[in-house]
Amino acid sequence: MSARVTIKLTVNGRARQVRVPAMKRLLDVLREDLGLTGTKEGCGEGECGACTVLLDGASVNSCLVPAVHADGALVLTVEGLARGSQYSGLQQAFVHMGGSQCGICTPGILVAAHELLVASRGRTPTDGEVREAIAGNLCRCTGYQKIVDAVLSAAASVKVRATAKAKPKAKAKAKAKAKSKAAMRAKSPARRKAVKVKPRKAAVKAKARATRRAKPAAKVRATTKARSKAKSKTKAKAKRRAPIRKASR
Numbered sequence: 001m002s003a004r005v006t007i008k009l010t011v012n013g014r015a016r017q018v019r020v021p022a023m024k025r026l027l028d029v030l031r032e033d034l035g036l037t038g039t040k041e042g043c044g045e046g047e048c049g050a051c052t053v054l055l056d057g058a059s060v061n062s063c064l065v066p067a068v069h070a071d072g073a074l075v076l077t078v079e080g081l082a083r084g085s086q087y088s089g090l091q092q093a094f095v096h097m098g099g100s101q102c103g104i105c106t107p108g109i110l111v112a113a114h115e116l117l118v119a120s121r122g123r124t125p126t127d128g129e130v131r132e133a134i135a136g137n138l139c140r141c142t143g144y145q146k147i148v149d150a151v152l153s154a155a156a157s158v159k160v161r162a163t164a165k166a167k168p169k170a171k172a173k174a175k176a177k178a179k180s181k182a183a184m185r186a187k188s189p190a191r192r193k194a195v196k197v198k199p200r201k202a203a204v205k206a207k208a209r210a211t212r213r214a215k216p217a218a219k220v221r222a223t224t225k226a227r228s229k230a231k232s233k234t235k236a237k238a239k240r241r242a243p244i245r246k247a248s249r
C-alpha cells in the first residue's frame, strides 16, 4: 500500500483537505473521504464515463486519476452544478426533456455537457458537437436522443437569458456614457457659466460686455484723432504767421 499523503483541493468551490494513500483513486476520495456519492463508478477502467468530473475545468475519468494528481486542483462534481437546492438550467432541461434516464450514466453526462456549455460561451452548440462532447459517456440501455435534446434546450435557454441580460446592460452603459459626458462639460469653467445662465441671457450679457469694452477704445481713438487734428491746425497757423514775422523784422 502506498504511503499516505495530505492533499489539499477545492471541490465544488469548497477547500478540502484529505490524508489518503497517494495512489488512491480520485473517484474513491470523492465518494469515500468527501462523501460526494453523486459521481458513480461504472466500469472502473476509463471506458464508460460514469465517473466523469472536471479537474481544473477539463473532464477526466476520476477512476483513472490518482488522488495525488488532484493536489491543489479545482474539482467539479455533479453536486457542484446546482446552487443549493436550485438545479442548474442544464439539470432542469434534463428533468423536463427526459434526459436523465438512469442514475449511473447521468452524473457523468451532466458534467461533460456542462463542460461543453461553458466552452460554448452562450453559443448554441450543434447536434454533432453535443454528441462529440458526450461520446465518452456510455449509455448501455436507452439511447442518446433525449440527452442531446436536453443539452441543446439548455444551451438555447442560456443564450436567451444572456441576451436578455445584455440588453439592459447596453442601455445602462449608454446612460452612464451620456452622464459622464455631461459631467465633463459641467467641469469646464466656461461651461459651468453656460449651464447656470440661460442661453439668451448669456448672449445679451456677452453683447453688453463687448460694447462696454468697445466704448473706451472708440473714445481713445476719437481723442487721438482730435488731438492730431488740433496739432495740424496749429502747425498750419504757425506756417501762415511765419512770413509775417520775417517781414516785420
Ligand code: FES
Pocket: 040, 041, 042, 043, 044, 045, 046, 047, 048, 049, 050, 051, 052, 061, 062, 063, 064
Ligand atoms: S467508471 Fe470511470 S470510466 Fe467507467
Ligand code: FES
Pocket: 101, 102, 103, 104, 105, 106, 138, 139, 140, 141, 142, 143
Ligand atoms: S446507462 Fe444510464 S440511461 Fe443507459
